[in-house]
Amino acid sequence: MRTDVNCFVGAYPYRRVPGTSVESVLQAMDRVSVDQAWVSHLPSVFWRSPAEGNPWLREMAERHERLRPVLAVHPGLAGWEAVIRQAHDNDAPAVRCDPTYYSLDPAGSEMRSLVEACAAADVVLMLAVRLEDARQRHPNDRAAELPAAAVRSLIRVDPAARIIITHADRGFVEEVHFGSTPEESSRLWWDICWIWGPPEDHLQTLLQTVGAERFLFGTGQPLRLPETSVAKLDLLELSTDQRSAIESGNASTIDRQSLTRPSRRHRVSP
Amino acid sequence: MLIDIHAHFLHDRSPRTDWRERNASRLQAGERVGITVHVASILGSWGATSPIYFPSPADIQYGNDFLLNLQWSHPGRIRGYAVVNPNFQRHAQAELARCLDAGMIGIKLAASRRADDPLLDPICQVARERGVPVLHHIWQHRRRDYPGQEASDGAELGALAARHPEVSFLLAHIGGGGDWVHSLAAVRHLSNVYVDLSGSGVDGGMLEACLDAVGPERLLWGCDLTIDTGWAKLRYLEHLLSPADLELTAWRNAARIFPPSAFPSL
Numbered sequence: 001m002r003t004d005v006n007c008f009v010g011a012y013p014y015r016r017v018p019g020t021s022v023e024s025v026l027q028a029m030d031r032v033s034v035d036q037a038w039v040s041h042l043p044s045v046f047w048r049s050p051a052e053g054n055p056w057l058r059e060m061a062e063r064h065e066r067l068r069p070v071l072a073v074h075p076g077l078a079g080w081e082a083v084i085r086q087a088h089d090n091d092a093p094a095v096r097c098d099p100t101y102y103s104l105d106p107a108g109s110e111m112r113s114l115v116e117a118c119a120a121a122d123v124v125l126m127l128a129v130r131l132e133d134a135r136q137r138h139p140n141d142r143a144a145e146l147p148a149a150a151v152r153s154l155i156r157v158d159p160a161a162r163i164i165i166t167h168a169d170r171g172f173v174e175e176v177h178f179g180s181t182p183e184e185s186s187r188l189w190w191d192i193c194w195i196w197g198p199p200e201d202h203l204q205t206l207l208q209t210v211g212a213e214r215f216l217f218g219t220g221q222p223l224r225l226p227e228t229s230v231a232k233l234d235l236l237e238l239s240t241d242q243r244s245a246i247e248s249g250n251a252s253t254i255d256r257q258s259l260t261r262p263s264r265r266h267r268v269s270p
Numbered sequence: 271m272l273i274d275i276h277a278h279f280l281h282d283r284s285p286r287t288d289w290r291e292r293n294a295s296r297l298q299a300g301e302r303v304g305i306t307v308h309v310a311s312i313l314g315s316w317g318a319t320s321p322i323y324f325p326s327p328a329d330i331q332y333g334n335d336f337l338l339n340l341q342w343s344h345p346g347r348i349r350g351y352a353v354v355n356p357n358f359q360r361h362a363q364a365e366l367a368r369c370l371d372a373g374m375i376g377i378k379l380a381a382s383r384r385a386d387d388p389l390l391d392p393i394c395q396v397a398r399e400r401g402v403p404v405l406h407h408i409w410q411h412r413r414r415d416y417p418g419q420e421a422s423d424g425a426e427l428g429a430l431a432a433r434h435p436e437v438s439f440l441l442a443h444i445g446g447g448g449d450w451v452h453s454l455a456a457v458r459h460l461s462n463v464y465v466d467l468s469g470s471g472v473d474g475g476m477l478e479a480c481l482d483a484v485g486p487e488r489l490l491w492g493c494d495l496t497i498d499t500g501w502a503k504l505r506y507l508e509h510l511l512s513p514a515d516l517e518l519t520a521w522r523n524a525a526r527i528f529p530p531s532a533f534p535s536l
Contacts, residue, residue: 228498
């Protein structure tokens with residue numbers, strides 16, 4: 001079982017990206033033996049009202065059982081709490097918020113309210129540090145990267161808050177993990193897509209220092225080649241249990257659906 | 271056969287106390303991926319006693335010596351680029367003669383001097399005479415000057431390549447950060463410029479754009495600082511290319527542009 005918690009569908013505004021359709025994403029999942037993907041709607045990251053992409057996302061997920069919708073929520077817009085209810089009622093694996101793209105203070109009052117609401121509803125919040133390498137971004141793509149300080153601040157807002165951080169590198173993970181209490185860190189998960197493998201061995205180091213239980217298989221596809229995250233794992237000396245935890249087990253522990261309902265997941269033949 | 275045309279090794283005078291572990295990790299990961307030959311360079315002292323991209327003659331010499339020793343201790347598995355700083359022209363000429371005579375197979379130019387600067391011409395002259403390629407560090411679309419390096423972009427490398435049509439130039443790490451679309455547009459018409467696929471960037475669409483710009487005949491596979499991303503690109507190329515074209519990118523193009531004796535395992 002392999003679950004990609006960091007997947008997108010839909011067009012990207014700043015450069016040509018092939019393979020953004022649902023069908024293409026499914027093909028890419030087959031190519032790298034991903035059984036299930038937690039999918040965000042890429043265009044709406046840049047919309048004034050990102051939640052307007054959620055109905056399409058939910059309909060798409062209804063048609064494709066391997067795809068689980070990560071609903072977008074903008075806590076600066078009136079009525080945003082409805083997204084949290086929808087996520088809860090529909091067993092969405094997470095909601096996502098991209099505060100710097102929405103011009104919100106990433107640790108400000110709106111974000112703190114969002115964390116509280118997610119915690120109250122037992123909904124996981126997903127935040128991305130970045131979508132592209134800062135060195136290559138389009139000249140008009142100026143949203144700041146998510147600061148590590150904001151993550152440290154948000155995880156302290158509510159003891160029931162649970163947050164997934166995607167696209168973080170080793171330095172970011174270490175700054176937040178060792179800048180948080182063990183209890184706070186136990187409510188944070190990291191996808192592996194931006195963490196370097198050998199010869200720098202950042203992922204291997206983090207698995208030893210932070211612990212395999214904190215990491216999730218994520219790819220960032222189709223903005224990034226999904227083969228990368230598989231290659232990272234293939235280059236590690238992992239026990240079967242460790243690899244299984246990273247590839248799907250850890251995600252299962254935070255996925256309300258897998259905790260409350262029988263699995264409906266599709267299994268991809270190797 | 272798989273040739274990584276963009277590798278690096280560290281040494282005991284670099285700032286990294288874990289230099290042995292990193293070197294060992296590169297070789298170990300290379301075995302798992304199936305890398306037959308690592309074509310590598312060492313940029314002086316890696317910043318310890320002179321800047322990485324402006325290495326002093328003494329640091330250059332130490333780094334090149336260390337790499338020659340690695341080459342001799344791993345015959346057939348590690349081959350070297352001679353690193354020079356064009357600002358020290360007399361030293362550069364002597365170092366090129368020394369290192370190429372000792373068995374290095376290419377020249378590495380990083381960011382000590384802009385690629386289109388006339389100071390690079392005598393170095394390219396040596397490359398032509400000795401029949402070795404030049405791997406040039408590139409910032410994909412340099413919109414300004416960056417601290418610590420006099421970086422060049424694809425257009426500036428293109429100007430140099432146009433002045434030296436008999437020399438093969440390797441545009442370094444297309445996935446190494448920056449606007450690779452700009453680089454590809456700048457060199458697509460220059461048949462003596464090859465695109466090095468290395469770098470941590472694994473952007474969806476990048477490999478398709480590389481193929482569209484220069485075709486499989488001018489792509490060279492490499493890793494640079496991240497072997498995981500190199501392996502990912504190789505795996506994706508298996509879906510994009512025929513087996514014959516994949517071989518071009520994986521090693522045949524390299525075998526063609528490096529000296530005939532460069533890869534004894536061939």
